[in-house]
Amino acid sequence: MAQEKFDAIVVGAGPAGSAAAYTMAKAGLSVVLLERGEFPGAKNLFGGVLYRKQLEEILPDKWKKAPVERRVVEQRIWLMGEESAVTLGHRNEAYKEPVNCWTALRVKFDQWFADQAVEAGALPIYSTVATELITEGDRVIGVRTDREDGDLYADAVIIADGVNSLLGKSLGIHREWKPDEVSLAVKEVIALPREKIEDRFNLEKDEGVTIEFFGKTSLGMAGMGFLYTNKDTLSLGIGVMVNHLKKKKIKPYEILDHVKKHPMIRRLIEGGEVKEYSGHLIPEGGWNSVPPLSGNGWCIVGDAAQLVNFVHREGSNLAMTSGRYAGEAVIEAKKRGDFSQETLSLYDEKIHQSFIRKDLVKYKGMHEFLKEEDPDLLFNRLPQAANQALYELFLVDGVPKGEKQKKMLNYLKEAGGGAWGLAKLGIKGWRAMNG
Amino acid sequence: MLHIVVCVKQVPDSREIRIHPKTNTLIRQGVPAIANFYDMHGLEEALRIKDQHGARITVITMGPPPAEKTLKECISLGADEAILVTDRKFAGADTLATSYVLAKAIQKAAEEFGPVDLVFCGKQTLDGDTGQVGPGIACRLDLEQLTYVEKVVRLDVEKRRITVHRHLEDGVEVVETRLPALITALQEMNKVRRASLPGMIRAARYKPIVWTVKDFSDIDVSKIGLKGSPTIVAKSWVPEQKPVDGEILEDTPPEEAARQLVDKLWETELPEKLGWDAEREEVAP
Secondary structure, three states: OOOOEEEEEEEOOOHHHHHHHHHHHHOOOOEEEEOOOOOOOOOOOOOOEEEHHHHHHHOOOOHHHOOOOEEEEEEEEEEEOOOOEEEEEEEOHHHOOOOOEEEOOHHHHHHHHHHHHHHOOOEEEOOOOEEEEEEEOOEEEEEEEOOOOOEEEEEEEEEOOOOOOHHHHHHOOOOOOOOOOEEEEEEEEEEOOHHHHHHHHOOOOOEEEEEEEEEHHHOOOOEEEEEEEOOOEEEEEEEEEHHHHHHHOOOHHHHHHHHHHOHHHHHHHOOOEEEEEEEEEEEOOOHHHOOOOEEOOEEEOHHHHOOOEHHHOEOHHHHHHHHHHHHHHHHHHHHHOOOOHHHHOHHHHHHHHOHHHHHHHHOHHHHHHHHHOOHHHHHHHHHHHHHHHHHHHHOOOOOOHHHHHHHHHHHHHHHHOHHHHHHHHHHHHHHHHOO | OEEEEEEOOEEEOHHHOEEOOOOOOEEOOOOOEEEOHHHHHHHHHHHHHHHHHOEEEEEEEEOOHHHHHHHHHHHHHOOOEEEEEOOHHHOOOOHHHHHHHHHHHHHHHHHHHOOOOEEEEEOOOOOOOOOOHHHHHHHHHOOEEEEEEEEEEEEEOOOOEEEEEEEEOOEEEEEEEEOOEEEEEOHHHOOOOOOOHHHHHHHHHOOOEEEOHHHOOOOOHHHOOOOOOOOOOOOOOOOOOOOOOOOOOOOOOHHHHHHHHHHHHHHOOHHHHOOOOOOOOOOOO
């Protein structure tokens, strides 16, 4: 059979890959969309928040039809003590129109999003694993798959094969992630009747809430948990840095079991039936772990390129936008008839000028900070002290307020290694949050 | 060249079907649709004949438009054409109406793509479990009928004869017959191949041929769909789960387990009920 050559092959039909495939197919390029799962979304995991703006930029007409769960009107942050929590949050009707973000389930969303690319003309090839890149000198000219007669050729390959990027490794730009650059997230989807969800979370119709929590729930390891409301399910999960998991020899599901027993969580999920259980690596190395983004005949996008802002739990929006940018660079390359790095580095430029680089650079010290600081201090002793301090504040027990304030400060000082230690930690933390 | 028709059906994945506890109906929502796997063994056998003797393979399904997915799967594996017979008027068909429409479709395929030499069907579907549609088609088209086939032993294209092994309850029957014939496939027949990449690309581009009621010149509308289906589901219910009251002999070698089982049975009221008042005979190991 004569070798057929496409304009572009996209490897991975997650948000990044489908955005790239859609962008290119819509511009009339011949595109193959490869996916190892039986269908897009079959193998993917995210906490469950999907952002409107970046989706609308890709699908200005169709984004309203996206299969989402609830529009988020309230975001809560909980600092967890043993059986308590310090809570902070914001609820605003203004988040409804225009929508800021939704909760979503990947199994539904990824299929729909990939279908948009297919409708625009991309050829879907699923249940197929791209095992390595085919190169000629320093150019990528195609992809080898695990099927018979499985070589596929194209002018450009967009690598969107996720956090463990097989192709990034085959290209040599991806090393194995160090255990401190990735978190392992485990998640359950728990079924609960709609009315129960709305009652328990103070919601109406399609309103949703997100809760992020950290502190005692991650068992002294660096980690963040989440609880999101879907239509008739809840997404509950927690991500923990892999090096801490290894050190403590704790199994991921044990943390989730622990989380489910916390009184703040327990009563929200009570009576629910676990429908799905999944686990996935989340790239959290930050800007310092981002590999080269393009080369001769290729671009790398989404999780495969470590484009995740873990501080703000943003990932799918960075993925979609990076996919779109890579697609636009390939469209330009097609116009110029030049798919070398010179043209494809347009993709790098777009990333550099966007919120993606700016946000990741802002938090680039965060990963170092979490790596170096004692996780037991940050995720166990300090949260517990903050909870104790607030417990004192609100407890009316005849102790004069002046003494109470002293007591509160003492809790924090003790946990943080004295006033000096606390101040240093504060400064380091501030720096980590600000580049 | 041989012309082989393969009948396939897209069914809900029965491993994931649940029955609603109150309404007693199937919960189809969220259940993935798959190709009835017996049919795929039929397709695989057709593909093997194609590899060996050369053949044209036409796949036919009757079902709603999403059944296109299964047809594309057949194309990816190497079928030449795929036909979706679809119309609201066909809906609600039992095996009588289904075999009528499929027989008409096979006739039409014969008119358009050449006379049909072989028809493959699955032994039965995963959702209906009747095993009646294959024989129904064979009757209507006057084809030699070979059901429950576990192996095609020989196909003599020149003499137009085929020899198969039929798997019966008490053994295997070796049958030779003439073409045209209809075979219903067991899963023991073969191992279904995995599509090649060019096959996948062809399938991704392929648009199945669609035939609606209007496309048939001689169809009797009183024989199709709900109207043409005498079968009535009068009632369906979920059998009550009987509590399991018993003992499982685990981690015991088979002979020892058998011995223990016999011992335990002797201790029950069973021997007395059966009138076995004689002393128990010791059986040599």
